[in-house]
Amino acid sequence: EAQVTQNPRYLITVTGKKLTVTCSQNMNHEYMSWYRQDPGLGLRQIYYSMNVEVTDKGDVPEGYKVSRKEKRNFPLILESPSPNQTSLYFCASSLGTKNEQFFGPGTRLTVL
Amino acid sequence: GEDVEQSLFLSVREGDSSVINCTYTDSSSTYLYWYKQEPGAGLQLLTYIFSNMDMKQDQRLTVLLNKKDKHLSLRIADTQTGDSAIYFCAESTAGTYKYIFGTGTRLKVLA
Numbered sequence: 001e002a003q004v005t006q007n008p009r010y011l012i013t014v015t016g017k018k019l020t021v022t023c024s025q026n027m028n029h030e031y032m033s034w035y036r037q038d039p040g041l042g043l044r045q046i047y048y049s050m051n052v053e054v055t056d057k058g059d060v061p062e063g064y065k066v067s068r069k070e071k072r073n074f075p076l077i078l079e080s081p082s083p084n085q086t087s088l089y090f091c092a093s094s095l096g097t098k099n100e101q102f103f104g105p106g107t108r109l110t111v112l
Numbered sequence: 113g114e115d116v117e118q119s120l121f122l123s124v125r126e127g128d129s130s131v132i133n134c135t136y137t138d139s140s141s142t143y144l145y146w147y148k149q150e151p152g153a154g155l156q157l158l159t160y161i162f163s164n165m166d167m168k169q170d171q172r173l174t175v176l177l178n179k180k181d182k183h184l185s186l187r188i189a190d191t192q193t194g195d196s197a198i199y200f201c202a203e204s205t206a207g208t209y210k211y212i213f214g215t216g217t218r219l220k221v222l223a
Contacts, residue, residue, distance in 0.1 A: 004154075031209065040120070042200060043155075043213035050209050058210060090154055101211070103154030 002027045004104035006091050012110045013081055021076045021107050023091030031094045032074040033058070033101070034066065036087040043090065049074055081111040114138040116201055116214035123220045130188040132217045134201030137182065142206040144177060146186045149198040149216070158186070158199075188219075196221045 004025045013019055025032065033048040035058075045058030049068040063085055065077040074093075078085060088108050092101040115137045124130045136144070142163050147155040161168045161175045161184075168175045174187040188195055201214040 033211065035213070040215060042116075042118075042215035043202075045211055045213075048209050048211075056209065059212075092155075100157040100160075101155075103156070105154050106152075 002102070004091055004093055004102050006089075006104040006107050008107060009105065010108050012112065014112050015082055016080050019078050019081060019109075021078075021089060021091075021109070023074045023076065023104060024072050025074075025091075025093040025102070026072065027093060027102065028071065029093035029095055029102075030071070031096055031099075031101075032068065033092045034064070034074070034076050035090045035092065036060065036085075037090060037106075038087050046076070046089075081109075083111050085109065086111050114141075114203070114212045116203055116212050118199075118201055118214040118217045120215065121218050121220070123222060124191050125222050126191060126193055128191055130186075130191045130195070130219055130221075132186045132188075132199050132201075132219065134184040134186075134214050135182055136184065136201070136203050136212070136214075138203060138205065138212070139182065140205050141182075141203040143204050144175075144184050145202040145204075146173075146175065147200040147202060147213075149200065151197075155200060191219075191221050193221045193223055195219060 034046040035043040044060045047066040049055045091104040094101045145160040146158045172189045176185045198216040200216045
């Protein structure tokens with residue numbers, strides 16, 4: 001089944017404790033992206049990747065890192081999480097920007 | 113920077129038509145999308161329109177684009193309770209890899 005998977009689905013952590021949210025797709029998509037969803041703000045793009053080893057900042061990249069060492073994986077790294085990073089995070093992939101984006105189920109992160 | 117705006121809530125009666133509106137600021141937008149998010153789930157693409165089109169119809173869905181006013185709308189005919197969800201408008205531009213999403217409109221369908 002074609003899908004985007006994210007792990008973990010739920011995470012509660014404390015300020016400053018490094019964490020990684022994994023994202024994997026099995027559709028051989030070149031384009032992958034991370035978003036955060038906050039009430040009243042919609043989805044905001046954090047980082048995106050056009051292909052292996054090619055990444056760029058979205059609208060809200062501060063406090064996040066990404067890597068794209070393999071085509072299927074695009075992990076989101078929070079080196080020192082802070083409470084303002086409490087949010088619902090979505091990973092998405094597509095063949096290109098004019099194509100449909102397939103979204104993962106989301107990761108709800110709480111930083112205390 | 114680019115911005116996409118939507119009203120936050122819409123309530124309609126089952127069987128009526130729903131119209132969800134969106135305005136965007138980027139005149140170079142090439143692709144405009146409507147996504148649906150059901151409770152506890154990710155987003156799913158409903159439909160999209162190229163900026164050189166005025167209208168697109170797909171079963172119960174009609175998308176209208178007024179490029180002069182930078183206004184996009186999604187009409188859902190014969191709205192059902194299963195249509196209750198959050199609807200996001202989004203735009204992207206050819207040659208870039210950035211997507212801009214709106215704030216989302218929560219549609220509530222009353223039986």
